[in-house]
Amino acid sequence: MLKKIRVTLSVILFSLITFYFLDFAGILPFQFHALAHIQFIPALLAHNLAILIFLILLTLIFGRIYCSSICPMGVFQDIASWISKRTARKKKKYTYSKPKTILRWSVLVSTFVLFLFGITTLLGLLDPYSAYGRIATHLFKPVYMAGNNLLASIFMSFGNYTFYLVDIFIFSIFSLIVAIITFLVIGSLAWMYGRTFCNTICPVGTILGALSKHSFFKIRIDSDKCTSCGICAIKCKASCIDTKAKEVDNNRCVDCFNCIGSCKFDALLYSSPKKTVVKTEVTTVDEGKRKFLLAGITAAIATPTLLAKEKANLLTGGKPYTRQTPISPPGAQSTEHLLRHCSSCHLCISKCPTNVLKPAFMEYGIGGMMQPMMFFEKGYCNFDCTICSNVCPNHALRPLTKEEKHKTQMGHVVFNEDICIVPVKHKSCGACAEHCPTQAVKMIPYKDGLTIPTINTDICVGCGACEFICPVRPYRAIYVEGNKVHREAKPFITETKKDIEIDGFGF
Numbered sequence: 194m195l196k197k198i199r200v201t202l203s204v205i206l207f208s209l210i211t212f213y214f215l216d217f218a219g220i221l222p223f224q225f226h227a228l229a230h231i232q233f234i235p236a237l238l239a240h241n242l243a244i245l246i247f248l249i250l251l252t253l254i255f256g257r258i259y260c261s262s263i264c265p266m267g268v269f270q271d272i273a274s275w276i277s278k279r280t281a282r283k284k285k286k287y288t289y290s291k292p293k294t295i296l297r298w299s300v301l302v303s304t305f306v307l308f309l310f311g312i313t314t315l316l317g318l319l320d321p322y323s324a325y326g327r328i329a330t331h332l333f334k335p336v337y338m339a340g341n342n343l344l345a346s347i348f349m350s351f352g353n354y355t356f357y358l359v360d361i362f363i364f365s366i367f368s369l370i371v372a373i374i375t376f377l378v379i380g381s382l383a384w385m386y387g388r389t390f391c392n393t394i395c396p397v398g399t400i401l402g403a404l405s406k407h408s409f410f411k412i413r414i415d416s417d418k419c420t421s422c423g424i425c426a427i428k429c430k431a432s433c434i435d436t437k438a439k440e441v442d443n444n445r446c447v448d449c450f451n452c453i454g455s456c457k458f459d460a461l462l463y464s465s466p467k468k469t470v471v472k473t474e475v476t477t478v479d480e481g482k483r484k485f486l487l488a489g490i491t492a493a494i495a496t497p498t499l500l501a502k503e504k505a506n507l508l509t510g511g512k513p514y515t516r517q518t519p520i521s522p523p524g525a526q527s528t529e530h531l532l533r534h535c536s537s538c539h540l541c542i543s544k545c546p547t548n549v550l551k552p553a554f555m556e557y558g559i560g561g562m563m564q565p566m567m568f569f570e571k572g573y574c575n576f577d578c579t580i581c582s583n584v585c586p587n588h589a590l591r592p593l594t595k596e597e598k599h600k601t602q603m604g605h606v607v608f609n610e611d612i613c614i615v616p617v618k619h620k621s622c623g624a625c626a627e628h629c630p631t632q633a634v635k636m637i638p639y640k641d642g643l644t645i646p647t648i649n650t651d652i653c654v655g656c657g658a659c660e661f662i663c664p665v666r667p668y669r670a671i672y673v674e675g676n677k678v679h680r681e682a683k684p685f686i687t688e689t690k691k692d693i694e695i696d697g698f699g700f
Contacts, residue, residue: 195463196450199261207268214329214543215337217359226584229540232322233259233397235586238534252401256408260391260398260447266321267391267447269328270383274430277384287386290432292442293393301396311529312560317537321395324375326538327563331372334543335361362571364542368552368563387430392445402444409465411443412452418460425452425461518675519556520567520604520655523574524582524590527678528557534589537563541581541590547572549657550581564589567603569657569673574603576630576656602682604655604673606633606648613670615645625659625671631685634659634671646671652685 210228213221229235236244251258260267278285304315317323338361345356363369382389391398405411416439426434428451433442453461518528522541525531542550548571552563565581567574579598582590593601614622616639625646626634633653636644646659648671655673663669 196454199448199450203262203268203271206263207265207272210265211329211333214326214540215334217334217338217341223580223583226540226544226586229322229326229538229584229586231263232586233264233401234316234320234322234536235538238536239586239588241588248401249404252404252408254409256405256411256443256446256448257398257401258448259401260388261449264321264397265329266325266379266395267388269325270379270388270390271430271449273380273383274387286427287429287432289426289429289435292433292445296393297399297402300394301399304396311532313532313536313564314560314562316396317535317563318371318375319394319396320536320538321391321397323536323538324379326540326543327368327372328376330539330543331364331369332376360548360571362548365552365554365563367554368539371563387432388445388447389432391447392431392433405446406444408443410463412441412446412448412450413462413464414439414441415460415462418458420458420460422457424455424457428452428455516556516672516674518604518677519553520657520673520675521679522550522565522567522581522590523579523598523601523603523679524585524593525603525679526591528561528675529677531564531589532557532561534587535561535564536587536589537565538586539563539565540584540586541565544580544584546578546580547575549574567655567657567673567675569661573628573658573661574656576654599654600681600684602654602676602680604653604657604675605650606653606655606659606671607674608634608646608648608671609668610645610670612665612668613645614665615639615643619643622664624662624664628658628662630654630656630658631682633685651683654682 206228209221209225213225213228230239230241231244231248233245233248235241236248248259248263261271262268274285300319304319307313307315338359341356342358342361345358348354348356379390392402414434419436419439421436421439423436426432426436430449430451431445431447433445434440434452435442448463450463453463521528521531537552539552542552542565549567549569550565551568553561553566555562556566557564576599577595579593579595582593582598585592610616614620619641621643623636623644623646626632626636629635631652631654633649633651634646635649637647639645653673655676657673660669660672663671
């Protein structure tokens with residue numbers, strides 16, 4: 194029964210959090226981002242004491258339930274080992290291995306020291322939730338979108354438009370390579386050895402393992418009943434059962450409960466120190482199991498195209514420019530704040546409806562690799578959109594209301610008149626001013642009846658609408674320069690257009 198509860202809870206949480214990463218159409222309610230907020234490292238970086246206390250108490254009472262059911266990377270490893278068992282020619286057998294204590298604590302200390310020096314790259318690489326988030330964003334989501342496009346093509350051929358075509362592209366070659374390596378390394382370790390990553394490398398596993406060693410409920414061996422047959426050790430994917438010594442290393446046990454069901458002598462129990470067992474001729478009534486079931490259910494409820502057309506003939510050349518400061522997403526407050534709190538889970542990148550977020554390479558420096566930055570090749574930041582700041586579980590992006598977003602200046606507009614279409618080709622344009630939501634870009638009289646852009650950086654919010662729509666190539670005539678510290682844009686006055694009375698139809 195314990196194993197069935199664990200598997201059911203794991204499948205539900207894993208499916209929901211995975212689909213939330215993949216869900217580009219908004220099928221799941223927005224509130225499901227709470228599943229990311231209950232992850233350990235995001236809660237730690239967000240200073241979310243309520244979640245941290247909950248996870249710590251959960252571990253001290255029931256053991257590493259977080260690792261077995263809440264952490265998506267843990268469930269991913271279980272899926273890999275489950276497939277391995279059913280596809281291997283030889284029956285899968287695990288064996289007891291000695292704890293690699295020095296390696297585990299060395300990784301944890303190194304991660305912590307680098308974090309103190311403002312380098313969160315290693316933490317982002319090893320945090321199990323963030324690592325899985327990158328796999329879901331860069332590997333699973335393109336496959337999901339390709340499946341959607343296939344269905345859309347089939348349905349549209351019959352005149353049914355239930356599905357619609359979406360663009361599939363690579364956000365970042367570097368992040369894609371990292372996601373592939375992570376998938377292959379952790380997946381192959383799970384395929385061959387079970388929960389090796391959790392018990393030798395994962396910093397969250399090391400912390401929770403130290404707590405679970407003292408948990409109230411844990412797997413215990415009744416030495417009077419145990420025959421040291423070794424069947425439980427063969428089933429233990431954490432490799433933590435020493436049948437010769439008749440001991441379970443609860444530091445590494447992830448409470449999968451595979452061992453309990455495999456024991457023919459009822460020598461394994463998930464119990465408190467003072468265990469009461471009522472025996473009958475048929476079954477054993479375990480009061481501890483009932484308490485665990487109630488707690489598991491309670492926890493589950495509580496955590497409940499102008500650019501394409503003009504690309505060739507509007508090439509104006511000009512000197513290349515390099516953005517001096519990358520544009521951090523709305524809610525980041527500053528580049529420093531982002532670097533201190535972001536673990537690069539890429540949930541904000543996956544959920545951005547206009548695809549203006551991509552993982553950084555070295556734009557933020559080595560400490561900010563894979564953290565989100567704004568770029569305007571695929572779109573611009575919608576003036577009213579606050580999705581990225583509200584889904585971020587780390588508070589690396591602080592939640593913003595629409596009113597706060599309207600005042601947040603992530604960057605400021607820069608205009609390069611030397612390569613603008615108007616003076617260079619003597620053509621009328623005005624696309625940048627037309628798309629600017631704050632009128633930070635306006636058109637003023639130029640020559641021969643033409644108008645040219647003029648900018649007001651005080652009211653610019655850095656949304657990138659002007660940069661995205663500018664037809665000049667290869668370098669935009671107007672672009673956004675990032676602010677290291679986000680500022681408050683000055684209020685702007687919306688100019689209302691007067692209705693003009695025209696006799697007839699006006700033509």
